[in-house]
Amino acid sequence: MRGGAKVAVTQHRHEGVYIARGKEDALCTKNMVPGESVYGEKRVSVENEGDKVEYRVWNPFRSKLGAGILGGLDSIWMKPGSKVLYLGAASGTTVSHVSDIVGPEGVVYAVEFSHRSGRDLVNMAKKRPNIVPIIEDARHPAKYRMIVGMVDCVFADVAQPDQARIVAINSHYFLKNEGHFVISIKANCIDSTVPAEAVFAREVKKLQEENFKPSEQLTLEPYERDHAIVVGGYRMPKKK
């Protein structure tokens, strides 16, 4: 997106997320490594009283978290300084935006099992010191327990039938009491024989059984089909 003075960047309701207002509006995050794109995304430079700040455009068609934000999630539970455990990091496209959001004070522990995309992830993490790349199966958090600390938020996009269980065991190891989870559920990956809504309801139920308290559910139309994001808290205090 070029346009110089024509583009103004304003803060999104979520801290660390921005909107570039030019000919078209675009979701973006403040680039932690100015001058570089991670996956070929466009960059926007804005001059503000002599300071040049660069933003990276976040494509909601390529990122479920991005789609969720545009869909109007109430809170993503990630902000500058947050520690996030990201399960299903893939090549790290969304991870790079989360890394922008949490900034130099935050940490993103990015777990990906596939070696092929893991290689891209490790290479990307070399340039972003707030990303801790972990090439390991998210089903076995014990294997990476030495390199992960307590986190504020668990994000999961693992597209596995036992996703709820994967999130649960990881949270048991690493998620703070009263921390939050954000998970993206692809109905097809869990059960393709019943309607998507039924799958979502079942997953929500599974989460409730594991000490999670879902507070928000959002389908990702028009960006993804039969996808939902579920957000909630972990080990929340009982209301008196």
Added chain:
Amino acid sequence: MSKMSFVLYESASGYGLFELVALDEIGTKAKDVQKTISDLSRFSKVMKLKAFQPFTNTAGALEEINAVSEGIMTENLKDFLVRNLPKASKEGKKAKFTLGMIDAKLANAVQEGTGLKCVCDEIVGEVLRGVRNHLTHFIKGLSDMDLNRSQLSLAHSYSRAKVKFNVNKVDNMII
């Protein structure tokens, strides 16, 4: 539940051995333990750091994490445990304490290798959640930043090795 008096915590910076000085106070149900660990002032009264052994270099740390993630006890870990845990008063007599560990596989290996009695249950899991949360409070001279840096460097070497030594890699580029 058998009496647990020590727990082992494996961090990216080194091994930590913690002693539960007031077992009664920490509670015997997972719910009570949860309450205790969420309050740092209460938690630091029932838990004391017994010993901490930092990893001296990256290569050494990598060796440890590779073994730990596979549930294998290294010589270094064995040495650390034997040196810092009280000895049984007589040969052949069982030690009176148990060592809490988070991973059943490693607990088995330690039990076989050292003869210590190891437990791995829900309570241990809860206690270690507390340790993970407050680790830098217990270990003097280890700041959050230090810990983070060692996590980062260890993760990079661990992950790089995984990617490099994968025999099934499918995307060998031919240029």
